[in-house]
Amino acid sequence: MQKLHKLLRMGDLAAFVGIVDDGGFAEAARRRGMSASTLSRSVTRLEEQLKVTLLRRTTRSIEITSEGAAVLAEAREILNRSETLKEIATSGQAPAGPLRVNAPVPFVLHVLAPRLAEFHANYPAIQLSIDMTDTLVDLIGSHADVAIRLGRLQDSEMLHRPIGRTAWKLVAAPDYLDRKGWPEALADLARLEQVRFAAPDHINTLRFIGMADPLEIPASVTANNGEAVRQLVLRGLGVARFSDFMIADDIRAGRLVELFSGQLDAEPLEISALYLTRVSGLRRLGVFLDWLDAIQVG
Template identity: 35%
Template structure:
């Protein structure tokens, strides 16, 4: 078959529906095709690519590793095609779905208050929000934009800086009344220090001791997978927590949390970036609109 005669986007669209619907029959219903026609299309696609994309049986449907990789690329290509067509028909008005991955802390204290403004500005955009502090594979998770804290590793990711967040150790007044107020770095050994339950770029709490800054490992009985959970634990009196100032500023002002060991605070800051995959071409207008908005209104400093 000549290259020009192959409807590649049509094949991708049907294959994506097979994956998302979980089988040929379900994909056939939403595609207004017969199950046999869908099955033959996928078989023809496999033959042309020279790989098996799907392992089939009467009871199971499972993607191969090659099928999973093809699905991820196909969904992104189809989204770009849709964005290009809608943008052309709407005078470059951003339209489409954005999958945004970020932490619960950023959502609660920065994104949630400003997101209505973004939605008003761009009525053609929908947001699929995923909250996690874990570093995710943007391609594997079909993520358009991720907001991450900490240093970025050299990669194909393109970053837009969202500011530097100051850090502070805090605790609830009730906890300090019960356990005492730490005055030195050594005092942390007898306190419940709430920590993250995963490896971070800097292990421990940086504290200034003389002319040097040393990282003191937090020793506590409770760990959590995200910063917002640590904030809630600190508010409840479970222990000390080291958090970004923008997440606890209102709590400190209201007296719900109290800063401690500020005389040992080295003044280190955690950098936040909005990142996306760099593919060497122009960004979809919907992604560019979100990145521009976050750089304008979604800063942490």
């Protein structure tokens, strides 16, 4: 494997890695704008040169062999080194090239989207691609250069950078409170309803400073997307707990009001950027992370 880069075409290695990451020839071809037969020829060429079977193919799926897994690890390293060399060769030029970002839907809508015009103006040669998901995905599986994650990191071995913290706030729409009654004491919340998150369930737990047990509020509706929960609260379906960046503009505009400010017992939510390639080897990643730092999320 040590001399793999001297034997094989970079394009064939990239095709093999892409097929594995995308879970098949058809999806890899779609993402790259080429035919599945072209990718198949690349894999066949690799297998003939290495004299091993890399993938077992069926009509519906692929399965990587043990030899293929070994080649895959080496291929990733070679492609990363190639990317680093390109960055070094163009170090005197403005950062350029594709950069794929994976982030939760609310973070994209309320933090990134309002500011991306500024980033694009500063770095027009960086081609940003943004994938939005509220579920946790691995960086390789999501084809991401950088992933934004909310909450305490479970895997401290990943390359990561803290980019902010955001407080939790309990909010409701003013017209909803006009109908149901504005709560004057915490106990009054029990006569209201809660718009709940399908997951993670702990967001629905309402603990307040000085109270031994969480406060139970009847559910009105449950949604599996943070932005959907926000829209339902805006339309008077109940109260909900949100991270500050999601509803700061709504509070300023009077669309939502915070209930019992400073009394919610919830640790601020940590916001981190995770990545696989060292910043020193990918300038466009470095400038994106620096930009995230500068906008002071939270």
